[in-house]
Amino acid sequence: MASTQPGSGVQTSTVIVATIGTLTTAALAYAVYFDYKRRSDVNFRRGLKKQQKQVHKAQKEEAVAAEKGQKERIRAAIDEANEDGFPTDPEKTEEYFMTEVARGEQMCQDGSDPVDAALCFYKALKVYPQPRELISIYDKTVPKPILDILAEMIAVDSSISVTGSGEPVE
16 A cells, blocks of 8 residues: 555646646647737737727726716815814814814825825815915825815815915805
8 A cells, every 4th residue: 555655646746737737738829829810810800909999998987987986075075074164263273273184194194095185184274374375385295196186175165265365265
């Protein structure tokens, strides 16, 4: 019985090597066949181009839908923040500002949802007395993807004045 085990071990490794060799040969043969069809068969090339166009179109539609969904999310977040209101007392305003900026910075660092991070910076901007100055600070410190979302938020909310003296237009 001891003499048959070494033979079976060799047999198992031979089967594994043969299987790997067969799979490699099959993959190589398919690659050669595919390349041959791609080069010589006009209908095959057309089919490939058609598939490629369909994939590209689907990706484009997906990107448009994602962008539209994000814009709706931004608008909903702004509406909700404005409904919740902002503090008017100077001491509470300062505390609110510091809290929101700290939350936004933390969200930027831990990879949280960019819309939520931008919303924190937006809330801080709403209570800051000189939004234009704060935007220039954000421009230097906030990561670009979040800054882009914040810019969309500012564009949606016409009550933030970024051109004039810094006073909100109501």
